[in-house]
Amino acid sequence: MATIQQVADLARVSTATVSRALAGKPSVSAATRERVEEAARSLGYVASATASSLASGRTRNIGMVMPYLGSWFYAAVLKGAHRALADGGYDLTLYHLEDTTRHAERRQRLFDEFLRRKRVDAFIAVSLELSDAELERIALLGKPIVGLGGPIPGVTTLSLDDAGVATLATEHLLSLGHREIAHLGGDEAFEQDFHVPAKRRAAYEQALRAAGVEPDPRLIKNADFTIQGGYQATLQMLGAPQRPTALFAASDEMAIGAILAARDLGLRVPEDLSVVGIDGHELGEFFGLTTVDQFPVVQGRMAAETLLEELSPDAPGDHVNRDLPYELVVRKSTAVPSGRPRE
Amino acid sequence: MATIQQVADLARVSTATVSRALAGKPSVSAATRERVEEAARSLGYVASATASSLASGRTRNIGMVMPYLGSWFYAAVLKGAHRALADGGYDLTLYHLEDTTRHAERRQRLFDEFLRRKRVDAFIAVSLELSDAELERIALLGKPIVGLGGPIPGVTTLSLDDAGVATLATEHLLSLGHREIAHLGGDEAFEQDFHVPAKRRAAYEQALRAAGVEPDPRLIKNADFTIQGGYQATLQMLGAPQRPTALFAASDEMAIGAILAARDLGLRVPEDLSVVGIDGHELGEFFGLTTVDQFPVVQGRMAAETLLEELSPDAPGDHVNRDLPYELVVRKSTAVPSGRPRE
């Protein structure tokens, strides 16, 4: 592995000039730059990230902190962020916060140790509502951070307007003429950090009331955001006497579970039951699922791009919360109600 | 951010002693060690990874190179590797090789630049059959590498015995009494690197022949490893006159697609069609899918542990290929054939 000194020797310049030439600094003559580049190429020289970081104080590496690695959603966010960072010349180091019983301990260790090693220039924190103690530690680090998933005071964040998303989905069903609209929300376990299930449920109830429909607690069930969970909850719901004509699930996977449950009960979707989800799951197309897409790959990309902006010298120092895009995608799982559902 | 010098001053020792004490070297007196630890704690000192790496030549960071980020399978592998590395005190930097038209270009850039920055001590390469040119570059780097997914000469690898897996699945169907056994393999696009589809198909055919059954080309179709793809291919297959009594899919997702296709055609699984997949997909349980589990999280963990072993000073210098575990999980999608399938 060639060093900068070897390049300098071969090009007959100082290491300072090699550094400047390869960094693309303007203050290098064309002829010198050429010689240096040629020397670097012939030696296969690539600057040591470690030495460069120590000298410059910049690592060109970003830390991505995420819980729930493993679900398609977070994998998509990771993918989007990685692509944008790579395009910007940055590496990505992953910090997965396992959602185990030792979550709190690991989370503290992450903030006390891992993030303080100066391995990265900045962080992206996904679906983490940072505590005051954590924010304090981050302030001490003096490194930019972008939060994804919900607003955090004093931090640049990108968040999904969960109320807006749930309202859009509910109003879609209302506008089709539905009045008995069920809701599949998220379990208690998913309330941590940004309280996504509660926000979605509240907006659903408010949209119903705004349309003159009183929410029926019997039509509201919580599950674990999975196909399996949505299937079970829907089976129970549709087995009861007050059967809804439509169902709004807080995730696409639960919505798919609902579709499968309806089928197994001999109900047709959308004729007997309209179903709408949230997310933009890759299986949505296959199941003809109407959904509110929240573009997870784009979320990752936007988080990375926002962070890169903060890292640029002329970044505005303000830390604002920006809304993420979302969009109703109407497919075949929703339609006008066809009279009273069969008993 | 405290430096080692500040800790040294506070503890009234040299930086050398601080370094030794905090690294847990034996040659430090208990009293000194105590003072240093106390000083470090009170200052909130964490050694700079960058400085430590430059001085020691070790980064305590591992590079994970993977294509296909985004599918549940690779997310699971990543998760398993991350956990094992974190437990060993290592960070994980991700290098995603996007599967775009610019794949070749990006792949070359990865080997020419990204991996040469000395940001990591070693690599895990997932599902990449390294070319001779790439192996040469890696040899130049002088860093350990563990390949996951298939054998590579001269490299420590962990690979799934694709022939064994396919044989196990096929023999399971044969042992139930099936003779008309279809196969859903992988498209041409999936043949790159380790030729997984071809190996599985060959073993399937061989298992049939060994049981005295001549493979029927009309019962073999290729798809793209997804639910959607498996669904379409199965629809075509079951629409034809020579309907099979069983189907072996080269992935669980295709197997699930096959189950859904059978249902839509009014066929019962397993009574009219037995289905077996490969992978251990999280939805397998829900769909009652019989499968050959290949434990992706364990694969990630094993790759990381193997690499950590190679990194230890007393590592044996041999580069062998080890087999990954797999296991037939019998659920409800396979059963003995119930007479001739309906026409």
Add this chain to the structure above:
DNA sequence: CTGAAAGCGCTTACAG
């Protein structure tokens, strides 16, 4: 436009 030199913050023989 270029070079000499300091410095980034650690680790590690070496000597005692």
Add this chain to the structure above:
DNA sequence: CTGAAAGCGCTTACAG
């Protein structure tokens, strides 16, 4: 058991 000192391989004011 501990310290002084060299060195890891770069970057960047500073001076010219």
